[in-house]
Amino acid sequence: MLPEPNREPGEPESHGADPARRRGLAKGLSALLGDAPAAGPATGGARTVPIELLGPSPLQPRRLFAEEDLADLAQSIAAQGVLQPILVRPDPKAHGRYEIVAGERRWRAAQRARLHEVPVLVRELRDVEVLGIALIENLQRADLNPLEEASGYQRLAAEFGHTQDAIADLVGKSRSHVANALRLLTLPGEVKAWLDAGKLSAGHARALIGTNDPVALARVIIARGLNVRQTERLAKKGPPRPRTQRADANVKALEHDLAEAIGLDVAVRHAPKHGGALTIKYKTLDQLYDVVRRLKGDSGPRVRSL
Amino acid sequence: MLPEPNREPGEPESHGADPARRRGLAKGLSALLGDAPAAGPATGGARTVPIELLGPSPLQPRRLFAEEDLADLAQSIAAQGVLQPILVRPDPKAHGRYEIVAGERRWRAAQRARLHEVPVLVRELRDVEVLGIALIENLQRADLNPLEEASGYQRLAAEFGHTQDAIADLVGKSRSHVANALRLLTLPGEVKAWLDAGKLSAGHARALIGTNDPVALARVIIARGLNVRQTERLAKKGPPRPRTQRADANVKALEHDLAEAIGLDVAVRHAPKHGGALTIKYKTLDQLYDVVRRLKGDSGPRVRSL
DNA sequence: AGCCCGATGTTTCACGTGAAACATCGGCTC
DNA sequence: GAGCCGATGTTTCACGTGAAACATCGGGCT
Numbered sequence: 001m002l003p004e005p006n007r008e009p010g011e012p013e014s015h016g017a018d019p020a021r022r023r024g025l026a027k028g029l030s031a032l033l034g035d036a037p038a039a040g041p042a043t044g045g046a047r048t049v050p051i052e053l054l055g056p057s058p059l060q061p062r063r064l065f066a067e068e069d070l071a072d073l074a075q076s077i078a079a080q081g082v083l084q085p086i087l088v089r090p091d092p093k094a095h096g097r098y099e100i101v102a103g104e105r106r107w108r109a110a111q112r113a114r115l116h117e118v119p120v121l122v123r124e125l126r127d128v129e130v131l132g133i134a135l136i137e138n139l140q141r142a143d144l145n146p147l148e149e150a151s152g153y154q155r156l157a158a159e160f161g162h163t164q165d166a167i168a169d170l171v172g173k174s175r176s177h178v179a180n181a182l183r184l185l186t187l188p189g190e191v192k193a194w195l196d197a198g199k200l201s202a203g204h205a206r207a208l209i210g211t212n213d214p215v216a217l218a219r220v221i222i223a224r225g226l227n228v229r230q231t232e233r234l235a236k237k238g239p240p241r242p243r244t245q246r247a248d249a250n251v252k253a254l255e256h257d258l259a260e261a262i263g264l265d266v267a268v269r270h271a272p273k274h275g276g277a278l279t280i281k282y283k284t285l286d287q288l289y290d291v292v293r294r295l296k297g298d299s300g301p302r303v304r305s306l
Numbered sequence: 307m308l309p310e311p312n313r314e315p316g317e318p319e320s321h322g323a324d325p326a327r328r329r330g331l332a333k334g335l336s337a338l339l340g341d342a343p344a345a346g347p348a349t350g351g352a353r354t355v356p357i358e359l360l361g362p363s364p365l366q367p368r369r370l371f372a373e374e375d376l377a378d379l380a381q382s383i384a385a386q387g388v389l390q391p392i393l394v395r396p397d398p399k400a401h402g403r404y405e406i407v408a409g410e411r412r413w414r415a416a417q418r419a420r421l422h423e424v425p426v427l428v429r430e431l432r433d434v435e436v437l438g439i440a441l442i443e444n445l446q447r448a449d450l451n452p453l454e455e456a457s458g459y460q461r462l463a464a465e466f467g468h469t470q471d472a473i474a475d476l477v478g479k480s481r482s483h484v485a486n487a488l489r490l491l492t493l494p495g496e497v498k499a500w501l502d503a504g505k506l507s508a509g510h511a512r513a514l515i516g517t518n519d520p521v522a523l524a525r526v527i528i529a530r531g532l533n534v535r536q537t538e539r540l541a542k543k544g545p546p547r548p549r550t551q552r553a554d555a556n557v558k559a560l561e562h563d564l565a566e567a568i569g570l571d572v573a574v575r576h577a578p579k580h581g582g583a584l585t586i587k588y589k590t591l592d593q594l595y596d597v598v599r600r601l602k603g604d605s606g607p608r609v610r611s612l
Numbered sequence: 613a614g615c616c617c618g619a620t621g622t623t624t625c626a627c628g629t630g631a632a633a634c635a636t637c638g639g640c641t642c
Numbered sequence: 643g644a645g646c647c648g649a650t651g652t653t654t655c656a657c658g659t660g661a662a663a664c665a666t667c668g669g670g671c672t
Contacts, residue, residue: 163619174661179620203658210622228658232623261602278597279585291584294601296567469649480631485650509628516652534628538653614672621666629657636651642644 046085048117049098054088054107057099059130073105074112082110085119089130098122101130102137132160139171146202147192150181157182183209191218203228207235262291352391354423355404360394360413363405365436379411380418388416391425395436404428407436408443438466445477452508453498456487463488489515497524509534513541568597 086103098120100107110118125133138144139152156162156170164182168175184195184205191214194200199222207228208214221231259266264280264287280291392409404426406413416424431439444450445458462468462476470488474481490501490511497520500506505528513534514520527537565572570586570593586597 165619175620176622176662177660180622180660183621201658203660207623227656229625229656232625236623258598258601278594280601288584291601292564295564295586295597296600471649481650482632482652483630486630486652489651507628509630513653533626535626535655538655542653616669616671618669619667621664623664624662626661627657627659629659631656632654634651634653637649639646639648641646 046119046121048119051107051110051115051118053096054086054098054100054118054120055091055094056104056107057101057130057134059127059134070105070109070112073109077106077109077115078113082106082115082118085121087123088120089123089125092127099130101125101133128159132156136170145196146181146184146205147196150184153178153182154185180206188215190215194218194222201228204231207232211235262294263287264291352425352427354425357413357416357421357424359402360392360404360406360424360426361397361400362410362413363407363436363440365433365440376411376415376418379415383412383415383421384419388412388421388424391427393429394426395429395431398433405436407431407439434465438462442476451502452487452490452511453502456490459484459488460491486512494521496521500524500528507534510537513538517541568600569593570597 084103084106086107087101088098088103089101091097091099101123107118135152135155139149139156144152153164153167153171156167157164162170164175164178168178171178181202184192184202186209187195187205191200191205191208195202195205200218204218204221204226208217208231211217217231217234220226220234226234262280266278266280390409390412392413393407394404394409395407397403397405407429413424441458441461445455445462450458459470459473459477462473463470468476470481470484474484477484487508490498490508492515493501493511497506497511497514501508501511506524510524510527510532514523514537517523523537523540526532526540532540568586572584572586
């Protein structure tokens with residue numbers, strides 16, 4: 001079983017992109033890669049083995065290697081050796097050989113540096129565990145589209161039994177992000193196709209989940225070029241609760257009445273439980289002064305000029 | 307000289323991320339890669355040459371190849387051949403050989419597919435032109451930090467004489483984005499270090515440009531955890547133009563007077579040339595009705611209930 | 613049956629990014 | 643000197659993303 005990710009509650013955020021989150025590993029996976037107590041039955045600590053006994057795993061779905069990074073890493077390894085052991089398991093198909101689970105880049109760079117031996121951490125891992133590690137690494141890439149990401153989360157949940165909280169920690173996102181990504185998978189195929197095609201964003205698509213006719217709404221959104229806030233509001237409209245609908249109608253009537261009375265655009269944002277805000281748009285200072293006079297009543301103090 | 311990018315005015319945008327922009331090439335570079343009239347002196351159209359005569363360029367700064375993608379591409383090439391010619395120039399150091407300018411991935415995949423010949427488009431390109439192409443490809447990567455991006459734009463401007471408009475087209479961004487990125491380079495080193503460290507976002511940093519003491523302001527922003535809007539407002543405060551300051555003071559005074567008079571929170575967003583908006587926050591319906599009565603004057607029609 | 617709690621579903625909206633809009637500059641032409 | 647225009651500088655704010663907050667569910671326990 002993959003390690004349960006350990007989540008630090010209430011961690012403060014830095015501004016903008018979090019470099020540790022963007023570039024480094026989520027904590028759960030770091031635990032696996034040798035710095036923390038290991039998962040899976042350990043077969044001893046780190047030791048060195050001849051580099052030619054190692055090979056990449058056929059279970060790994062995708063690996064990116066920047067040539068420049070490999071060259072830089074090779075130089076560093078030539079100077080200082082491999083500082084962090086490569087995680088391997090005994091190769092199920094070749095006795096005496098090892099299959100790389102994590103650290104293939106360092107292995108390739110060590111070859112470039114012409115090392116003869118590299119340090120390894122050997123773990124007995126089943127195929128499903130190796131696949132899980134590979135899945136997590138893939139999910140940490142920055143260029144997956146929302147449905148690819150959601151599919152990965154789905155697999156982690158279904159095949160590895162992870163909770164949403166656990167997945168969130170493994171990939172460095174919030175639980176609600178994972179939950180909302182998973183919900184995208186429940187959309188009709190047509191809507192998912194528009195999402196894939198970039199005609200809808202994940203925010204638009206998410207707002208359509210649970211509506212009566214997401215395909216029809218999606219067509220409206222695309223045709224009218226609605227933004228996500230507008231989409232969220234549109235998705236809420238059908239089937240409206242009578243009270244909310246009546247309140248909305250009353251708010252609209254109020255806005256209209258008031259606009260007629262004062263001759264300016266009026267908007268009321270009403271939230272039954274929290275009060276709200278009334279906004280009046282004015283074009284000239286005279287209009288503003290008129291509004292202020294009305295608000296103060298005729299006996300109010302004279303308004304100073306701007 | 308690199309081709310001038312051709313910009314389509316008024317192109318409609320799709321929702322969310324634009325796949326053509328995210329995955330494909332900006333139009334300027336596409337023009338260079340063989341589909342449109344070529345840049346540089348052409349030495350004939352596409353022709354095939356033995357694959358072993360090609361080699362990668364030492365001028366290319368970084369190349370990413372996903373193993374899975376290479377494998378897939380190799381399969382496709384094995385089935386259908388190399389459909390788009392690889393852009394090469396005669397190797398300056400090895401007569402009779404070619405240096406790959408663009409298309410190295412296809413070359414590597416063609417090797418995997420064990421092709422003997424590949425189609426190439428040969429161009430006489432100077433080092434500076436090859437570097438320019440490499441720079442543009444690098445800038446199209448998604449994971450550059452703001453200062454790396456800005457440095458790339460700076461080089462395209464300084465070394466290749468591109469206007470901001472031209473650079474914008476080449477990298478698929480707006481001219482103002484390029485301009486604002488370049489402005490980040492004018493910040494003091496300390497502020498740039500905080501930007502690199504993720505303690506400030508590009509938006510925060512940008513707001514500090516041109517202020518009297520960006521380092522001191524940056525410290526305040528980090529210490530108080532200000533958001534970008536707050537940062538923008540803070541950056542505007544020192545040294546204020548007298549008229550703007552007076553207008554702000556008057557707006558503040560008006561807000562205060564009005565809030566006192568009606569007993570509710572009041573905000574005025576005033577733009578001298580465009581009018582503005584007066585917003586009143588209410589907590590209960592009675593408060594709303596009171597405001598409406600005042601606005602209508604005492605003789606107004608009775609307000610219907612919500 | 614009721615309560616609690618972990619897990620999940622859903623909604624709202626603050627946020628930084630990125631572009632539109634506006635401002636300024638300098639070279640060129642008349 | 644005035645006007646124009648391309649290029650650049652600067653400010654404002656709409657946008658979708660992502661997380662907080664809230665809502666719901668179901669299993670376990672009493």
